[in-house]
Amino acid sequence: MLRFIFRKMASNKWMVLCLLIGFMLAVGMISSIPMYTDGVLQRMLTKDLENYQVDTKGYPGTYHVKIPYGGENWRSKYLEHDERINAHVKEEMGIPYLSSYNKFTVDYIYALPEVEREAKPKKRFFKLESVSNMESHVDIIHGKYPSNEVKNGVYEVMVSQEAFKAMDLLLDEVYTIKSIVGKEDVPFRIKVVGVFNIKDMGDGYWFQGILPYKESFIMDYAIFYKDFVENADMQVMLKESQWYFALDYHAISIEDLSKILNAYKSEKEWFASNRAISIKFPAISIIDEYYNRAKKLKVSLWILDVPIILMLTFYLSMISKLVVDHDRNEIAVMQSRGAGSKHVFLAYFMESAILASIAIIIGPPIGFGICQILGSANGFLEFVDRVALPVVIKPRYYLYAIGAGIFAMMAMLIPVVLSGGEGIVQHKRQITRTDRKPIWQRYYIDIVLLAISAYGIYTFRMRQKTLVLTGVQSVELGIDPVLFVVSIFFILGIGLFFIRLYPYIIRLIFWLGKKRWSSAIYASFVQIGRSRGQNQFLMIFLMLALSVGLFSANAARTVNANMEERIRYEIGADITIKGDWQTMDVPSSGMNMDENASVSDIDSKPALKYIEPPFEPYTKLSDVELVTKVFRTTNGTVQLSDKWLQNVYIMGIVPHEFGKVSWFRGDLLKPYHWYQYLNLLSKAPKAFLISSNMGEDYNIKQGDNITIKWGDQDYLDGVVYGRVDYWPTYNPNIIKGEKQGKNYLVVANLAYIQAKTSIEPYEVWLKKSEGANSQKIYDEIKENKISVLKLTDASQQIIMGKNDPMLQGMNGALTLGFVISMLISAIGFLIYWILSIQKRTLQFGVLRAMGMPKNSVLGMLIWEQIMTSGISVIVGIVIGGMASELFVPFLQLAHGAAEQVPPFKVLALRKDYIKVYLVMGIMLTLSFLTLAWFISHIKIHQALKLGED
Structure with missing residues (x-):
């Protein structure tokens, strides 16, 4: 039979070859x-995790557990927690880690120099801590690393450079340690023998940086564990223990996600009885x-x-x-x-x-x-x-x-x-x-x-x-x-x-x-x-x-x-800039200018007296063709005859400039071109454009009068000249919730707004010249010392997209x-x-x-x-x-x-x-x-x- 089949295949070799190619192609493609x-x-x-690290400056692979302790005989609980956490990370999650440590803290204590060197001895309040694996992650810039033995009844410790200065310490000085919560029966002595600094700033071991150690005395881990964890008399001083793992998030495979989520959920449930326990794992939110x-x-x-x-x-x-x-x-x-x-x-x-x-x-x-x-x-x-x-x-x-x-x-x-x-x-x-x-x-x-x-x-x-x-x-x-x-x-x-x-x-x-x-x-x-x-x-x-x-x-x-x-459309122009507006009197709250703010975060507080920064430097940028001012707020209010509409998106524009600078697709307002709507605004200072959904929901027609305001500003009267389905940066499909309802829009003349209200921070929208280089614009902004809180470049966002x-x-x-x-x-x-x-x-x-x-x-x-x-x-x-x-x-x-x-x-x-x-x-x-x-x-x-x- 095989001989017959091979002979048949050989006699039709081209047909068989095409069939074989078809088979391989089908199998390969599927x-x-x-x-x-x-x-x-x-x-x-992986990209989402990397972006988290870039945006937040935090390491997404951080797995950090903090458990408070108090009272006597807690060592059995610690051992149970330590076994559970290590098994959870190493076995249940199965993610390799770059570094890890276990940290103990003795708190609510103070130190007094054994040999008085001050007229009025100062109590130095601090935390006594011990961190595993620390020796390989620090540089001793003065003195030496603490010994793992007690010498003459004195424990050796080291401190950070910041703590050494802040607490006015001396190298090799001996201090008597006492508790501030009534545990006078367990005093002990320490000696500062070294000052350390971080060996590698990019080391995941230092996920919290060095600031948490600015009030800490660091003791060798082995001697601390022996005398403060295993010793029943000293156990009462221990206030908390921490476990930290720098998980290698690049090693997280999509096949492991369900296992990781289940393990994390199981860990949360296991510790659910103690609300004081803190578990932080940023990657979980990203995985969700x-x-x-x-x-x-x-x-x-x-x-x-x-x-x-x-x-x-x-x-x-x-x-x-x-x-x-x-x-x-x-x-x-x-x-x-x-x-x-x-x-x-x-x-x-x-x-x-x-x-x-x-x-x-x-x-x-x-x-x-x-x-x-x-x-x-x-x-x-x-x-x-x-x-x-x-x-x-x-x-x-x-x-x-x-x-x-x-x-x-x-x-x-x-x-x-x-x-x-x-x-x-x-x-x-x-x-x-x-x-x-x-x-x-x-x-x-x-x-x-x-x-x-x-x-x-x-x-x-x-x-x-x-x-x-x-x-x-x-x-x-x-x-x-x-x-x-x-x-x-x-x-x-x-x-x-x-x-x-x-x-x-x-x-x-x-x-x-x-x-x-x-x-x-x-x-x-x-x-x-x-x-x-x-x-x-x-x-x-x-x-x-x-x-x-x-x-x-x-x-x-x-x-x-x-x-x-x-x-x-979302950005509105090639480049949008939020300038740094100064105020004459800084109040307790002001305009939200967080650099990560979006359109919904723009929230003006007109009670402030703003100082308008120079606008002319923007117009002199060499690779910028046109510039315009745009005022935006999302906390606007529209007054109708029998109703108030809250959280309305209000824009103030210079019509003839806005049309040349902004990006807008020409077919969005058919049968009319959007320039015709801008012409309506140009013809009448008090002309308003409103969103179609607001007009339909409240039967607002052309020629109707409406009143707008925001914050503590005075009311502005205007006449509706047109209704638009879309407008640069305006998203009509956003549902703000049952209470706030739909997203509504009102567009007005910026000149009219500024003539009737006190001046408020506006954005500067730029249109780049043909073939312009964004980096050159950035450099010129820096050279001309234009103070910028936030710059959004559409071309860079497109590259990211x-x-x-x-x-x-x-x-x-x-x-x-x-x-x-x-x-x-x-x-x-x-x-x-x-x-x-x-x-x-x-x-x-x-x-x-x-x-x-x-x-x-x-x-x-x-x-x-x-x-x-x-x-x-x-x-x-x-x-x-x-x-x-x-x-x-x-x-x-x-x-x-x-x-x-x-x-x-x-x-x-x-x-x-x-x-x-x-x-x-x-x-x-x-x-x-x-x-x-x-x-x-x-x-x-x-x-x-x-x-x-």
Whole structure:
């Protein structure tokens, strides 16, 4: 049997090679999906932890437990806690740590010099502490490290440089230690023998820095443990113990997260009985947030990956059917000569098993290579030099590979089973039957797929309305699984619907020129007409591949463009600056100018008398084209005839400058351009613009009078000149809560505001010159000594956004989808035409024997390509554009309503289409060249022989 199989495979080596490539590609791509997803999620987790360290200056891997003690006989509790904490960190969590210590503290004590050197001896209040592993983390700058032995009844200690100065200590001076809480019966003596400093400021051991030791005497850990922990008489002085671990957060794997969370939860529950116990582990909050981001990323990747998986399924089904159709004559002959269905099935099973085994071995490394390449994706088919994804080939990825291999075998064997029991007579009879329609036409599967797509579109739009009304996160709202597949259903459904119409289109073209067609073209029409729909697989496959490719291109461009637009809209301009405004009298509370503040943190206190800093220096920055002033506050109040609206977002602008400096998408206020609204403000000083949601909720119309105020400012009367859905920095989808309600907006003239109220801090918005360098602007601000509290640069935020692992994951998945579609379309194209030409060798021989020139035979094939592949490419382009417009917005499923401002806009650029056409052209050209080489090596003169057809 094996000899027969290998002989059969050798006789069809090109077909087997294409099948093997298809198997390896399918296995490699399917195994790369979980591999790539894990790599992106791992990068996202590590990046979030790193960003926490940069933003807060705190180490996210800190695991710090503080337990207070008091009274006698607590040593047993300490030993229980010590065993529990160490087992928890080292075994239950399983995260390697860079450094650790156990710290003891004796508090509420004071020191008096044994030899008086002051007229009135000063009590030096301090804490006596001992920290494990400290010797290797300090530099002794004066004296020596304390001894681990008691010498003449005196304990040696060391102090920090700050403590040495602050407590007025002397080196080698002996002090008598007494308690301030009535424990006079346990005095002891100490001697300061050393002054230390931190050896390495970047050492995780010093996560709290040196400030906690500014009032501490540090004793050697071994002697402290012996005399203060194990000694029952001295135990009563111990006030607390601390455990600290600097966990290596770079070693945290996404597979460990559930274990870490469960271990931390178990630890909190174990210590829950004592509220005074403090456990700090900053990484937990990041891991919790990571789960939300991971859900968003997985939703986005599934939306993008499911169509590719379905396309691979279609690809395997297509090539399997073509192979079995090619071998069906041989199967029928075997059945007629006495071979049972089991023998035929076994032969194909072993052949598919050989191909699948090779693919399972090679597939995961192929997937690994794909992940490494796509990890550097910066956009659609755009790559940058970036650290490779943290991907390793894990055993579970081979489970995906095995599953893909088994699935490929099934796809290859199902047509064999369906053809089983068919003898040569039945097979020849089946060949001549042309009236039987394919199953998808008989049961209108194309219409069903389009109906499911319509349902998906309706569900998505209803879901988006729900998000806007409720303001909940998208991942909190259940996602209909149908939404993951509707895009590919639409592409497949409309492609099949076109195939239903295709025969009529061909008949129409033939009828229009039937009196003028050459013999080669006529023969092409005859061949297509008699193909019984065999070319339908190729056509739908090419349409599917090109449509998915264009969908991926448009989705990638849309995702990246909408990310940039969201950042520019939220910031408002190229650069926004909060200046340092001085006050004449500093009150107890003032304007919130925290450097991490957002729009919602802007809160003016007009009772202060502000001194306006010079504005002119901003206008003289060389790489700045335009500058404007913008006043903003979120604690505004709007007075209506019968109601007060609180926490309204109020903006004061200079209209003609604001329009030139601000970023705003032109289609957001259709049918009018937003400049027309700015013109309304320019024409009337008391003109107000309000948000549409406020106008709709309270029936405020154009021409109505409203009054605004904020803080302790006087009331400002104005007239509503227009209502806007969007405005730079304004997010109408934010729900502030049940009490505060929706987010409302009022835009007024800054000149009118400043004329009627006392001057308050405003922001300075800058528009950079074309090709300007942000760093140069920063340097000039510093050189001109412009005092800045906060500077926000849209270009830098965009760079950070592009480096966000979630966006990188989507770009990589989209690029992966396009590359897969192009590769398998080329392979499918080759397989179809090679098998088709092999079956038609006799036909070519007959045509040549009848006198048809070789060029005419080639022309016939070219014309067939135009009517099948050419039409498929054109239709695929059209379907891809339609699918992009309808289904690219589905990528919003991973985001809440507040994150979808400005609204999602599908973007298609010519350069992206050029990329698609270029790659598709290269693939088809290589395929045509391979096909031409194959045709040139066919020995047509040997085809005319008796006994076959």
